[in-house]
Amino acid sequence: MTGHLEEQLSAYMDEELSDDERRQIEAHLEICESCQVLLEELLTLQSNITRTYEEIQGPADFEIRVMQVIADRQEPAAAGKGWIFVPLLSFMALGLLWFAAGAILMKLINGFLKLVVALVYMASHFVSGVPVLSGAVVVLSLIILSTSVYSLRRLLQASTS
Ligand SMILES: [Zn+2]
Incomplete structure (x- = not known):
């Protein structure tokens, strides 16, 4: 045998060699000495890999421990069941308040809409009497619409970027 054993050493470690090859190595x-050092390094590496693999195998136990911690934390809370009614009651109170506020708000919106409709009706009657003014209103509303769309676009672009 000539030269060193770099390539045969892993086969030697895995016991994949014939008796004759074994004896030669x-x-x-x-x-x-350099091949002895290499063999020791390879053996250390192999044991490290084995240990790491065993550590990776841990999650089954880890999961159980996590579940145990969660169960331990939930126990004192479950012991005093009264606490659950506090958020429930406040939620119900909030719901009632929202309902009442909503009813008032609906009345306000309804009144406001009626007012707007009346104003638009009046305005349209007034505008139809004056053709020049009607054209001006159309142009003005188009300008307002386009500027509001433009500003909305810029706002959206600013919020997404
Ligand atoms: Zn050697």
């Missing part, structure tokens, strides 16, 4: 290892 062992004979070489006795006289060659």
